Amino acid sequence: MRKFRKLAAGVAALTVAGVGFPAGAQTDEVPVSLENTSGSRTILIEDMTGNELQELAFGASRSLPFRVRVQDQAIAATPFTVNASLTNLYFDETGVDYSTLIESENVKLEPQVGLGFDVLDLEATVQPIVDLVATLTGPLAPICATLTGAISLPTGGCTVEATGVVADVLDLTIPVDLSNLTNLPLLPQNPDTGFFTEAEYGGGVGLGDPAGANGTGGRLAGTQWKLAAGSPVTSNLVFDPLTDAVNDLTRSEIISDAAVLAAFNEVVTKLASPLINTLGATTTDLLNATAATAQTLGADELLALTGQYISLPKLSVTVPVKDPALPAGTYRGTLVVTGLQ
């Protein structure tokens, strides 16, 4: 069954800022329904205290940090990229003056010193494939004589194995060490460093600049820099620790009793119930005698990820010296942020 989510409320506030979306993107006033087979991913542009960012107001300062937070909730480990382009900054005291401007090439994007990104609250949802081994000793030992294919133990009794059994869906905490990210299934990346050498004319205040026409009815696009990104990693360095984490759990935490008994019944017809009961043992004895070991996890067993990926960029502006000098006042531009996956 398809699940649909209405996803537009968060951007409605943009109307207040009086700025539009670039051509081809969804507007802020149209409810957008998107097919979402599992989980959610939300990208938030925030100030450094976590408030949603509507404006990067430099004031008289010339550098401003902000953050991009990608919040995944039980979503597949798919890549994401958050890009930004920038319009020129136009003189705007009583209205936008497109002839008086600070060119976008005077604005630089770069990571905040020492803080490129962070990862928080990371969890993997996995469904391991396990091998089950029941050691039939004590009250279960008499069963061995009735079984074909059981492996006899030198101390008496035998073992019965059921391999390749689908276990329960598990949520595992992934430890995050920012000095060693090799265990992360979705690897975050630093923001780019660079100047917005080409101005954006396809969004925000740039839409009204007559210099932005590209001659074919469209608008000139600006330099795109990466604010944040994450790319899937499927190496053993990711999956071995997850496998170990599963194997640190008890059998009953990994796979349900019902699944264990069903698996053994497939291996030995009616082992789990009629046979055991006939011989005076119980299914509880069998469950207590069963160990589960996860096979090495891979991408197929990683169902989803939950967590927050926080990118920490900053913008710096250099006011150019011009002749005649730029008039004092407010210069307004638009940072167009695009999320891709």
Add this chain to the structure above:
Amino acid sequence: VRIHPGWPGAETTYVNADAAVVTVTVEVGAAPHRPVGPLASTGADLDVLVVWALALIVVGVATLLLARIRLENPHA
């Protein structure tokens, strides 16, 4: 600003893009190192003002000292 990207569907995989905007404003001519008040129009930097202020203080102190000397020694 919040962006909700679309998701690859179960039946089709596609690249999608959603965009949002952040207004960027910069104030020119009111940098903190610029003086305010009557001297603002000169464009003098704060360090220049400090030098002037120190100079005025030195001149003032010297004037006071001279005045005191003249008072104590009116025939000097």
